[in-house]
Amino acid sequence: MPQAQAEAQTKETPSENSSRDRILQQIRAGLRTVVPEPPALASDRVIFEPVANPLERFQQECVLNLMECALTADRAASARQLSQVLQSLPEGEIFVQDDPSLRQLIEVAAPGRPIRWSSQGAPAEASQATITLADALIAQTGSILVTAGCGGRGASVIAPCHIVYATVDQLVPDLTTALSRASRDGILDRNSFACVISGSSRTADIEKILVQGAHGPRRLVVILQRES
Amino acid sequence: MSTAAQRFLQDAAIKSADLLHREVIRRGMDSYDAAHLKGRARIKDWEAARQRCREIKREAINHLDRYLLQFEEKVIARGGHVFWAANSEEACTYVKNLATRLGVRTVVKSKSMVTEEIRLSPALEKAGIKVWETDLGEFIVQLRDEPPYHIVTPAMHLNRSQIAQLFREKLDPAIDSDDPVDLMAVARRKLREAFFAAEMGISGANFLVADAGVVAISTNEGNGRLCTSVPPIHVVVTGIEKVIPRLEDLAVLWPVLATSGTGQGITTYSTLIGGPRRAGETDGPEEFHVVLVDNGRSALLADAEQREVLHCIRCGACLNICPVFRHVGGHTYGTTYPGPIGSVLTPHLNGIKEFKHLSFASSLCGACSSVCPVKIDLHHHLLQNRRNATEAGATKSSERAMFRIWRAAMGSPSLYALGGWTVRKSLRLLYALGLAETFLDPMRVWNRYRSSMPLPSESFRAKWRKNRAASSS
Ligand code: SF4
Numbered sequence: 001m002p003q004a005q006a007e008a009q010t011k012e013t014p015s016e017n018s019s020r021d022r023i024l025q026q027i028r029a030g031l032r033t034v035v036p037e038p039p040a041l042a043s044d045r046v047i048f049e050p051v052a053n054p055l056e057r058f059q060q061e062c063v064l065n066l067m068e069c070a071l072t073a074d075r076a077a078s079a080r081q082l083s084q085v086l087q088s089l090p091e092g093e094i095f096v097q098d099d100p101s102l103r104q105l106i107e108v109a110a111p112g113r114p115i116r117w118s119s120q121g122a123p124a125e126a127s128q129a130t131i132t133l134a135d136a137l138i139a140q141t142g143s144i145l146v147t148a149g150c151g152g153r154g155a156s157v158i159a160p161c162h163i164v165y166a167t168v169d170q171l172v173p174d175l176t177t178a179l180s181r182a183s184r185d186g187i188l189d190r191n192s193f194a195c196v197i198s199g200s201s202r203t204a205d206i207e208k209i210l211v212q213g214a215h216g217p218r219r220l221v222v223i224l225q226r227e228s
Numbered sequence: 229m230s231t232a233a234q235r236f237l238q239d240a241a242i243k244s245a246d247l248l249h250r251e252v253i254r255r256g257m258d259s260y261d262a263a264h265l266k267g268r269a270r271i272k273d274w275e276a277a278r279q280r281c282r283e284i285k286r287e288a289i290n291h292l293d294r295y296l297l298q299f300e301e302k303v304i305a306r307g308g309h310v311f312w313a314a315n316s317e318e319a320c321t322y323v324k325n326l327a328t329r330l331g332v333r334t335v336v337k338s339k340s341m342v343t344e345e346i347r348l349s350p351a352l353e354k355a356g357i358k359v360w361e362t363d364l365g366e367f368i369v370q371l372r373d374e375p376p377y378h379i380v381t382p383a384m385h386l387n388r389s390q391i392a393q394l395f396r397e398k399l400d401p402a403i404d405s406d407d408p409v410d411l412m413a414v415a416r417r418k419l420r421e422a423f424f425a426a427e428m429g430i431s432g433a434n435f436l437v438a439d440a441g442v443v444a445i446s447t448n449e450g451n452g453r454l455c456t457s458v459p460p461i462h463v464v465v466t467g468i469e470k471v472i473p474r475l476e477d478l479a480v481l482w483p484v485l486a487t488s489g490t491g492q493g494i495t496t497y498s499t500l501i502g503g504p505r506r507a508g509e510t511d512g513p514e515e516f517h518v519v520l521v522d523n524g525r526s527a528l529l530a531d532a533e534q535r536e537v538l539h540c541i542r543c544g545a546c547l548n549i550c551p552v553f554r555h556v557g558g559h560t561y562g563t564t565y566p567g568p569i570g571s572v573l574t575p576h577l578n579g580i581k582e583f584k585h586l587s588f589a590s591s592l593c594g595a596c597s598s599v600c601p602v603k604i605d606l607h608h609h610l611l612q613n614r615r616n617a618t619e620a621g622a623t624k625s626s627e628r629a630m631f632r633i634w635r636a637a638m639g640s641p642s643l644y645a646l647g648g649w650t651v652r653k654s655l656r657l658l659y660a661l662g663l664a665e666t667f668l669d670p671m672r673v674w675n676r677y678r679s680s681m682p683l684p685s686e687s688f689r690a691k692w693r694k695n696r697a698a699s700s701s
Contacts, residue, residue: 216450
């Protein structure tokens with residue numbers, strides 16, 4: 001692969017892509033045609049109802065998104081919650097993002113479970129669950145924002161159950177806030193991947209009937225801790 | 229060989245009379261309608277949202293070169309590759325050569341209408357590469373060797389028992405349930421093998437975000453996630469018009485796309501990918517390629533009336549609401565993009581001569597324009613395409629002759645009266661001879677499905693004169 005990769009790199013430099021310049025020329029030629037612009041949207045129009053109480057809204061949206069959200073007081077309560085969730089799952093390996101806070105939690109909550117840490121590589125196909133942190137929680141849509149830094153790409157999609165450990169102070173009111181922060185903090189310059197996840201995987205491709213658990217997790221569990 | 233227009237008419241007649249098809253589509257559309265209305269009610273000012281989305285797309289399209297270059301620069305800086313393809317052939321060749329060079333034998337694909345447009349899968353299969361469609365609906369139509377029926381829900385024309393039967397024939401004769409949960413489980417098991425065997429994942433993109441230099445992919449099933457996480461190579465194939473200026477624009481585009489597509493508040497996985505796996509990351513493809521497909525799109529920029537057709541975010545709302553689509557179904561169009569947007573776009577992409585009939589596959593009711601989340605004036609564009617076809621000389625000489633006669637008659641009252649008299653008399657004679665609905669009957673198309681129209685005894689003008697005389701006396 002490395003050799004092929006090097007080859008690919010030299011082969012597809014823009015200058016050797018002969019259509020590139022032609023397409024750009026055609027675009028520029030086309031844009032010379034002037035299209036009259038209708039008046040812009042009045043700036044006082046409010047598209048989305050502002051989120052007054054992020055925590056309450058997040059919990060409501062979780063219900064609509066068919067995800068589980070357990071509010072806990074502190075780390076000990078979170079550990080108890082996690083251990084309950086794990087006990088409801090079949091035996092077998094779980095995958096955990098290698099982070100000190102999760103290491104502490106797992107020690108208490110999952111003694112004896114075989115564990116694969118994200119530092120050891122991607123989750124196995126047969127993992128029973130994945131446990132990760134989130135970058136932010138979005139109240140408006142009941143979503144969690146994960147990045148490659150949260151245990152990688154497969155960590156939120158390979159296993160039948162994805163458990164997210166988060167704290168209330170990670171909540172942001174809406175998508176606009178989440179995305180402008182992501183922009184400002186250069187999250188996408190530090191991560192090759194980010195995802196706004198709003199529920200467990202699903203399909204309605206057969207007769208428009210909702211089936212939970214398509215190619216990804218059937219369960220998405222958020223353990224949301226008040227104390228940070 | 230029949231023309232596209234003849235095939236359209238034949239298939240439309242068959243589908244409109246297919247009761248099972250009507251029932252499946254009606255049920256699907258009913259549940260979409262309910263979800264869509266509920267979803268829209270959750271947005272405080274829907275009209276403002278549409279207007280905002282329109283402005284975002286307009287800004288992007290009006291500076292298409294600048295935003296595409298900004299996107300490209302970022303992707304290349306992160307070690308990704310960007311290939312610009314002028315047409316289908318260039319795009320397919322690029323992906324095929326990449327696959328052969330890197331020894332790819334199996335490809336997993338998530339839903340992408342652009343790959344349908346450029347016929348990517350047949351091109352790869354010809355090179356001996358196995359291609360798995362992984363979206364459940366796409367997987368189903370692939371097993372049936374059919375194109376997608378709808379741009380968002382590719383298998384909405386089938387009911388569960390047809391799908392169960394298909395799975396029994398193609399996957400496992402032991403399947404004894406037609407519960408959608410069980411059918412999904414069968415597909416999941418089968419496709420899991422493919423995800424972990426494939427060397428290349430191919431996805432589309434819903435948006436290309438210029439300032440962040442990332443592709444945005446929306447999927448509910450998570451198949452798009454697996455396609456872009458597990459295999460060592462990820463190729464994005466998408467149209468140049470998908471670009472948007474800023475990451476924050478997604479704060480309105482994501483909810484509006486989901487609401488219009490399925491009625492959801494946001495698609496379950498709204499993913500952003502900016503390059504190959506970075507050093508220190510747990511997993512992800514080593515190779516990341518974006519293929520930007522033009523294929524006739526840039527030519528639309530010079531069309532002052534229809535440039536906005538490039539704003540389309542492929543949500544499918546105009547298909548769902550269209551009374552013509554609901555009757556004739558997606559396959560009848562015989563095009564990659566069916567429904568109102570397809571009828572507008574196809575003549576631009578594939579030629580006005582062959583596809584001008586699509587401009588007439590509309591009652592011009594305007595329902596499509598009223599739902600379009602980026603406010604494309606679809607039904608007026610259909611009207612413009614009718615005019616364009618005539619101006620391009622794409623009409624039949626018999627049609628032109630008819631209109632010349634019509635114009636002459638309309639310009640001369642006596643000629644018009646004479647024409648009316650002749651038609652009334654000769655139709656009366658024809659029907660008296662029992663020749664109604666035969667090939668001699670000029671009204672046969674109308675009469676075939678309806679009780680025949682009663683012939684008036686006298687002309688409208690004669691009646692008018694009489695009525696006026698009666699009321700003034
Ligand atoms: S034309 Fe408008 S309604 Fe139709 S698919 Fe495109 S964005 Fe959706």
